[in-house]
Amino acid sequence: MSSGSEDDKPLAKVNGHASAPTISKADDRAMDAADSKVHMAPVGVSIRNGPVDQDRMDVDSSVSGQAKRKSRTSIDQSINYKDDSSDDEAPLAKRSKTQHKQPDSDSDDEPIAKKNGARLPPSAKNTDMDVDSDDDEPLGKIAAKKANIEKEAAKEAKSIRAGTKAKKPAAKKAVKDESSDDEPLAKPTKRQVNGTAAKKTNGVKKEESDSDVPIAKRAKKAPAAKPAAKPAAKPAAKAATKAAPKGKVAAVKKSVKEESKDITDEDDEEEEYKWWEESAKKEDDSIKWTTLEHNGVIFPEDYQRLPKDVKLLYDGTPVELDIEAEEAATFFGFMLNSTVNVENPTFQKNFFRDFKEILDRTGGAKDKNGKKVDIKEFEKLDFSQLWAYKDAQTKAKNARSSAEKKAEKAERDKRDAPYLYCKWDGRKEKVGNPRVEIPGLFRGRGDHPKTGCIKKRVLPEQITINIGKEAKVPEPPAGHKWKAVQHDNKATWLAMWQENINGHYKYVMLAANSTVKGKADFKKFEKARELKKYIDRIRADYTKDLKSEVMADRQRATAMYLIDKFALRAGNEKDTENEAETVGCCSLKYEHVTLREPNTVIFDFLGKDSIRFYNEFTVDRQVFKNLKMFKKPPKEDGDDIFDRLTTTQLNKHLSSYMPGLTAKVFRTYNASYTMSKLLQELKVTNATVHEKVKLYNDCNRQVAILCNHKRTVGASHEQQMKKLVEQIKGLRYQKWRTKMMMLDLDPKLKKKKGAAYFELDEDLTEEWVKSHQEFLVEDQKAKINKKFEKDNEKRIADGEKPLPASELKERLKAASELEAKFKKENKTKKVEAEGKGPSVEKLEAALEKLDQRIKNLELQSADREGNKEVALGTSKINYIDPRLTVVFSAKFNVPIEKFFSKTLREKFKWAIESVGNDSTWEF
CATH class of the missing domain: 3.90.15.10 (Topoisomerase I; Chain A, domain 3)
Structure with a gap:
């Protein structure tokens, strides 16, 4: 064309x-x-x-x-440096164990829209952000499969157009020359959703939710229209706002505000807002909310100075630092265990440059006599005392009792509770992450040129609050004020600030399971479905x-x-x-x-x-x-x-070709369409749940391979595989013991079933058996100790005296008896039948259960090995329409929990409930 x-x-x-x-x-x-x-x-x-x-x-x-x-x-x-400091509770030294992240979060490294070459805060229009079968199969076979799917897609496209008689839109009318590549270029008509007269949805303006979307320029602001209030969870508030005459809307909103309780006091049993069931679309889709209330953001705790005997050393000399410089020194010292960062020359160079700037600004370093110490070389800095202090603090924190940890968590949860939810058009919606980033060292992702730079503490004076006009503006910390307060109902963020490393804007948004994010996901996948026609x-x-x-x-x-x-x-x-x-x-x-x-x-x-x-x-x-x-x-x-x-x-x-079509839609389309065709080809008969899950993962794996969603083998993969192998061998050993118990009850079985039936597997050597027996004894001891600690914690919580040490000693006798039993079995080569009223029939039933457990673990092992170089999560969460997974779950009677975690079930609630048990839905 x-x-x-x-x-x-x-x-x-x-x-x-x-x-x-x-x-x-x-x-x-x-x-x-x-x-x-x-x-x-x-x-x-x-x-x-x-x-x-x-x-x-x-x-x-x-x-x-x-x-x-x-x-x-x-x-x-290759070294990948990842900025994971958004977790306020995590130590600065800790890095994420994997470079793969919940794809619905926004990248730290995305550029902000630029105007005339300068970095400016985004306008009201620029602030709507979205959250955004075998590996060994011959290449020719995979290529042929891909070619066949593309042929099917061509036939289906012609069939859809013939059935709906959809006219191709004009090429240029809806397009602006200055438009960014990530903004919707034109609105699809009612008949352009999957080629049928589909229901309209009142989603967000920005239609894609891929994580690779930059904060881009928007189209010019639409003329003010009569905004239709979103359906609210509180029927009275919604009805009052919607029914009010034009001149009285503000008064009604004010009344609703005055009567409303605190956000966190709202009744958890309020009626759920099922936006996916709406039949009408808002007249002005750019308006995201009518009323918005929230309590602001959570700031990190103030820095606490180090003990007097813990110092940064320079060329062997302990130095005194200003509080800001000391905090900066801890950023590096507290992460000495993260060698991949602290041994990186770029990381060291950037940190030292920023550290020197803080030193120069705060009076420099001094020795114990007050004499100035000129810090010139990074190599002469010794952070060992800082790390030793941090390590001791971490160990002490981890050594606390469960009761102490629970009490601290309860106190933190109580403190954070007011910030975790907002009221969006009267509905209680969860906030994604209300925490302001803690100061620290920027890690970046990949080989980032600014890794090691110091991320400064964000102050209230840098934060812009977005909230409803009639809502109460949250109070900033004492002695501070907000940078600005605005009432932009075309933006979906609650707070915004600019970080100092790359000048990017950070946003407090609604959670992945919120209405706004759900609509964005829905519209992304609907647009991919629409691409089928063209x-x-x-x-x-x-x-x-x-x-x-x-x-x-x-x-x-x-x-x-x-x-x-x-x-x-x-x-x-x-x-x-x-x-x-x-x-x-x-x-x-x-x-x-x-x-x-x-x-x-x-x-x-x-x-x-x-x-x-x-x-x-x-x-x-x-x-x-x-x-x-x-x-x-x-x-x-x-x-x-x-x-x-x-x-x-x-x-x-x-x-x-299609209104709003951009290059990134192809990723979603290809993944979803390929998965749809692969699932349709499946023939499942008499399969267990574990086997069905593996079939689904095999399809997902092919999608990842065909769509190039690859990853490097994880550092823990080999260890995980060894653990699975040991679990399987342990179950096989347990099978052998069970058979020997059957022989103990009925020695004639050896002649009846044959001697080979009671042989120990060849790879279960005598050395391995003894090692495994030692493991079982130690494992039982650990479980007894853990149970004893929990029982004591419960007694103390109930005001009772803790159990004496003699009780633990008595309980540990069971482990000693197990150890003695194994020694006897190794000597006599016989296993006595265990349990209450043991019988051959009961032991045969136990063998069947062991066989099933072994089969399940073997399936899990094969699945994990097949996935080691393929990013199934990337495909399943970001690019495969979640309704396909729901359909598979319904069609083959597999619990949806096998595919989606609790977090993902909340995120994709719209898909689960809109499809339900309808196994006929197609992408």
Whole structure:
């Protein structure tokens, strides 16, 4: 499909050598003549995910101007620095154990919208943020499966259009040239939802909830309309507001406010607001709320000075510091156990620079006699006393009794309770995270250039509060005031501040299970469903344009191919001076792409959140030739591959097919549509729940592979697998003991069932058996001790005397008896029958249960091994329509708890309740 008029075609990006505006037929013929005759690998799959082999990196010299490209270290060895300091309760030294995060949270590294080159706070319109089968299967088989699914998608698209007679929207009318790539470009009509006259929804303006959405510029503010009040949980308040004449609405709101109780005192049994059941859509969808009340934010506790005998040392000398400098020193000293950070030269350099600035501003460091100590070299700083103090504090905290920990938690919960909920149009809604970030050291994600910088304490004077006009403004801490208070009912955040590291804005938003976030998710998946109608035309058009004579069109078609086939993110322009140099498809540079004949493309770049993206793809030969052309000399390192294409231009082109269509919708569509087809192909008969769960995960795994949702093998994977193997061996040993008990009751069974039936498995060696017996004895002792402690805590809480030590000694006799029993069994090679009234029938029933437990663990082990390099969570939570999971659960009678945790069940309540037990729903 043509991209439109010549005016819409982008000029080449001004950053080095540019591609020619057109491609001559002679150039095309020359490239065709150079085609390799060797066998090409299956098209459309990732064939590798790891480091670049030096001996496999041969590149056409006519493309790169060099014989080989220097390889990088393995992705398994790359260091990822993650800023996880949003947890107010977590120690600064602790990092998240995994780089994979609940995808619905907003990235710390997303850019803020810019105006005239300056960093400005977002306008009212810029503040609506969304939260946003086997690995060993032959590549040809996976590629064929992917090709078949695409053929089915084309047939379905034609069928939908034939059934609904939907007209393709005009190409340019609803599009503004200055629009950002992440704002809805036009509103879909009622008939454009899945090709049917679907119910309208009153969702949020920003329709996508992917976590890779930047805070972007919005369209101009819509004229003030008569806002229709959202259905409220309190019928009286809702009815009063809705029914009031135009001139009396404010008075009614005021009355409702005066009569309302504190947010946290609201009746928990209030009627639930099921927005997904609404039949009417709000007239002005940009208005998010009519009334909004909340209690502000939770600030971190003030810093407490170190004991006098705990000092930072410089060149062996203990130094006295101002309270601000001392706190900054603890940021580094308290995380000495996190060697991946503190041993990173960039982390050290950035910390020391910021630490020096604080020292200079606060009077510097002094020795015990008050003499100034000039701190010049980081290497001479000794933080060991700070770490020893922190480590001792942590151990003491962990050693407290359960009663003390519970009491502290209860006190903290009571203190935080007023901030955890707000009243949104009269409804009680949960706040996502009302805590202001604690000061500390910025970790960043991936190889972030600012890792180690000091994150300063956020003061009330930096925070803007967003609240209803008639609501009471929360009081700031004593002696402080808010930066500003605004009443923007087109924004969904409650509070906002700007952090000092990257100048990004941080927001207090509603929780993932809130109405606003639920609607955003719903609209995201509905838009992906709508894409079903147009996908065949889009693919046919970009396939045709892969051979276009216009360079801009050919580059756009090639980018669309990569985004559609391999789930690459589109990428956004960045202020590289202030941002980590991360890229996406449209912003790929010469050095990020390596070509290997006949049709392998190797990508190696820092992607979203500075996480390294390394992968090899087999592509269509025409795409390979195009990339070869886009890298043609005199292009070199630093030059753009797609120098005549921007993300905005690409999304404007996509919107000509479907209102609001952007590049990121393809990720959701491809994952959901593929999962839908795989689940439809399943044939489940006489399977257990565990087997059904594994079938679902197998489908999810194929989606992750086909959609390129890969990950590195977790550091704990091998340990987890060993633990599972030990559990399975332990159950097999238990089976052998049970059989021996049967033999103890009826020795004739040996002749009846055969001696082999009672043999111990070959891999359960004598050495392993003794080791396992020791483990069982120690495990029983640990359980007895734990039970004794709990019983004592309960007695103390009830005002009773604790149990004496003699009671524990008596209880531990059971472990000693078990140890003696094992010694006797090892000596006699016989096992006495256990339990009350033991019988052969009871023991055979026990064997059946053990067999089922072993089978379940083997399924779990195979599942975990298959998932080690595939990010199932990314697909299931962010890209696969949750209604598909609900349908699977209903169709095969598997509890939804097997797929969604409690948090996810709350987040996807709209999907669970809207589908219910309807196993016929289709994506």
